[in-house]
Amino acid sequence: MNEHEHDHMHPHTRLPEGACALVQGEYVPREQVEAVLTAVPARGAPPKGRGELRDQPPPTGSQHTTLPAERAAERQRRRWATQVVVADVLARRACAERGLRPPEAAPQGLRAVPEADVAGLGSIVAVVLAYSAAARVLLGHLEAHQAIPEEALWEYYVHNRDRFLTQDAMRRGVDPYGPSGGPLSEPAEPDFLPYEQVKAGIEGELRQAAGRRAFFSWLDLARADVVYAPGHEHPGDPSHPDHEHRH
Known part of the structure; x- marks a missing residue:
């Protein structure tokens, strides 16, 4: 599951003035939303990517x-x-429930959001991780608890041979998948970095990917019961007329 798969079952519920959402009995003030909007300019961020807001508002006075x-x-x-x-x-609630070291009560600012994170995570999750220390702590916790079997590591090594060519083999134009009829030569075992040498790096990559999937699943489940004030629904919620549900 990812940031685009979400619950649409909650009808509009009247919340107190100044609240944008109700999260497990806690009213979330709209001031926090305004702070994010201030920290993320309309034309600059979130960077264009997989998220719901690829189309940012145009500058004031646009004639187009x-x-x-x-x-x-x-x-x-x-x-x-x-x-x-x-x-x-x-995320702050999840950290408390798991006995993780609680981060600051509220975010103090917004870190830079790498383009690669937007492409790999989606705009919402990428900015959540830049904004929320609690989300970063939780993601780290989830990553650390992912068990990657030896078979998965070996399979990755075997099926991604191009990533493990030696510098000399790359200079000679070795084809990692065998002869191709061109100037590339057929690879021999010395042309590849040994499995034991790259195993730890492979495990780190696969653990990170599994941790991210666990984070997506956690977020989808955790926000299923959130109640939003009108105008603050999920961007892809079809219950409002100008929703966007892009993949």
Whole structure:
């Protein structure tokens, strides 16, 4: 599961003035959403990627976009920012439940968000991890508890031979998958880094990927019972007319 798979069952529920969501009995103030919107300029971030907000609001005064489109984009941005804030609240609760060292009560700022993280995680999760120390602690905890079997490590080594050519083999143009009829030569075992030498790196990559999948699953389950104020629903929730559900 990932950030695009979410629950649509909650109807609009009237929340107290100033609250954007209700998370396990805790009202989340809208001020936190405003802080995220301030930290993430409309045209600069989140970077374009797999997330719901590929289309950012245009600059004020644009002659190429109608005002209704601008308003729709800004509404989506607010819903997106609400997801970031809600994920932080959920992550802080999850850390407490697991006995993890509690991070600061509330985020103090927003780290830079690498383009690679947006491509691999989606815009919401990438910014959640940049925004929320609790989310980073939880992700680290989940990664550390992923067991990667030896068979998976060997299979990765065998099926990704191009990643383990030696520098000399790459300079000679060795084809890691065998002769191709061109100037490339057929690889021999000395052309590859030994399995035992690269095993730890492979395990780290696979553990990171498994930890991320565990984080996605946790987030989807954890936010299933969140109740949102009107205007703060998930960006892909089809119950509001200008939703965006992109993959």
